[in-house]
Amino acid sequence: MxxxxxxxxxxxxxxxxxxxxxxxxxxxxxxxxxxxxxxxFANAGEISPGYASPWAAPGIPQKALKWLFMKHAPLIIRPMMDKATLAWIAAMLRNCTSARYAVNKGRMVRLAEYSRDCLIALRDETGIEYDHRTQGTLQVFRTKKQLDGIGKDIEVLRADGVPFEVLDPDGCVAAEPGLGRVREKIVGGLRLPNDETGDCFxxxxxxxxxxxxxxxxxxxxxxxxxxxxxxxxxxxxxxxxxxxxxxxxxxxxxxxxxxxxxxxxxxxxVYPVKGYSITVPILDESRAPVSTVMDETFKIAITRLGDRIRVGGMAEIAGFNNDLPERRRSTLVHSVEDLFGGAGDQSRATFWSGLRPMTPDxxxxxxxxxxxxxxxxxxxxxxxxxxxxxxxxxxxxxxxxxxxxxxxxxxxxxxx
Known part of the structure; x- marks a missing residue:
């Protein structure tokens, strides 16, 4: 055809x-x-089937109110009163139930796991190179409350047969040696060893x-x-x-x-939920991540791409807007420097934003x-x-x- x-x-x-x-x-x-x-063009660089989760989740409405007052907030809502924005937010809120979250996450993981298998087969077939690594993803928790809240996600991972490891601080450092300097800031982590990284562009x-x-x-x-x-x-x-x-x-x-x-x-x-990233040249290999680290507190992904670090995250509801506010960049810099301080040359970092096409579920x-x-x-x-x-x-x-x-x-x- x-x-x-x-x-x-x-x-x-x-x-x-x-x-x-x-x-x-x-x-x-x-x-x-x-x-x-x-x-x-410059997304976070992570290929993380096990972390395929809807933003619409139980407790998100309450968390969103808290995030509005955070200096480095993972969710930003600009004053928007247009019909499309309000309708999309309302639909997303309707999906913030335990039952809908389980259904949505289950089908997202199903597709993401299949996609990872297709990518592996494609890579084997074509020999395509894209600064990829196959060393897993580590979700880092800074508070015990975050660590205690992973039960439902683990249930879905286990039901779908997705390998995972729940790690203590020492285990996190063993997986990502660059975290050794900030071990005291970490209470634990969830690692998915089958996840990958790579430059999407x-x-x-x-x-x-x-x-x-x-x-x-x-x-x-x-x-x-x-x-x-x-x-x-x-x-x-x-x-x-x-x-x-x-x-x-x-x-x-x-x-x-x-x-x-x-x-x-x-x-x-589908709504254009805006995300941001910085791409930072590596200065010190010993301080840099070896794969992807998810900073749960700020919902920031810190990914190794060859001789660069890609730091991406945040969800901004602002319509079709691609401006680059300095305060958003400061959130990305804060996350990577707080966990991997001195790894990259921030003076040569490039700043980018993109509009992610998000469904309410x-x-x-x-x-x-x-x-x-x-x-x-x-x-x-x-x-x-x-x-x-x-x-x-x-x-x-x-x-x-x-x-x-x-x-x-x-x-x-x-x-x-």
Whole structure:
């Protein structure tokens, strides 16, 4: 079939690769000058299936009130009274129950674990390099209350057969020697040894090259004006280079998907939750992390990427806003310097922000819409890098008429 993918981030490119492997004629269009130049550009770098959890969780409303008064808050809500923001927040709050959290986390872990397996197979098959490491993730707890609160997460990990280790401070230092200088600040940790790290931007660009070798055509610098539909099918995409026709169309535009499909009568509950990162050159290897460390207090991920440290996190509800306030940078610097002081050269750090496409239940939207030849692969939130390969593979199977290797019915837009 002739397939057109809208979006060349890690989700769009992964979808293109697997669809081309399945024998389809694939075209990808994107408004940027190359792959992965928006949300996929400088994310936290962690591939953490076991930490695949929805932000909507029991106790979050109470924590959110506390976070509003923290100097280095993991959640920031700017004064926004527009209908879309209020509706998304209300939907997220409805998912902050124990029952919904268990369902949402279970399906997120299912997809993320599958995606990790797909990434390993892809790496073995192609030899793709992207500053990757396979040394696990360590979630660090600074308070006993945090450590005592991991019971429900462990239940899900155990039910899904995800290996994990609950560590005391000495165990945390053994896993991440750079924490030895701040051992007294740590009460314990949760380590997932099967997690990985890697540079999503490098990966996406390298995968795009391999997709091109399979016949995928990429058109960059193309603005998408509208989707033209008739009855229950999409006829064409109206773009700055003319109308593009295909047998199947796939929306993988992240946070920009809802506005594009709204004229079709499709309500896609994806909101642009803003995240920040800094990328810091390493000065002292002995002080640097060896993999990913999750600072639970500030919800910050500190990841080793080759000779750099990527520090990413925070969730800011501010609409389509990509400014770079210095106070957000100070939160990232505080977290990495407090745990790995002196490891990186902050004077040469680069500061970035991206709009994560977040659903209110945390689970991405993958599958066919009510338009028979229009599919979605969007809404991955903070886990686009973690879920990319699995999402692309599931989508390719669905489009090809094959049964995906994991349950996927509950990933579709119809769940809303």
């Amino acid at each position: 002739k397939i057109t993918i809208l979006g060349a981030g890690v989700i769009g490119v992964s979808s293109a690769y697997y669809l081309a492997k399945a024998g389809h004629e694939v075209t990808v269009i994107d408004r940027q000058s190359g792959p992965a130049l928006e949300t996929s 490098i990966f996406t660009n390298e995968l795009a090259k391999r997709a091109e070798a399979l016949g995928v055509r990429f058109h960059y610098g193309v603005d998408i004006h509208a989707i033209r539909a008739q009855c229950d099918r999409i006829d064409a995409i109206e773009t700055s280079i003319g109308d593009i026709e295909a047998d199947v169309f796939i929306g993988a535009l992240g946070s920009y998907t809802p506005a594009l499909v709204k004229p079709l009568g499709l309500k896609v509950p 945390g689970t991405p939207i993958i599958g066919r819409t009510r338009h028979k030849n229009f599919y979605l692969n969007t809404g991955h939130g903070t886990l686009g890098w973690t879920m990319a390969c699995g999402s692309g593979r599931v989508l390719a199977d669905l489009v090809s008429g094959n049964r995906p290797e994991i349950e996927s019915a509950d990933l579709a837009l119809s769940r809303y």
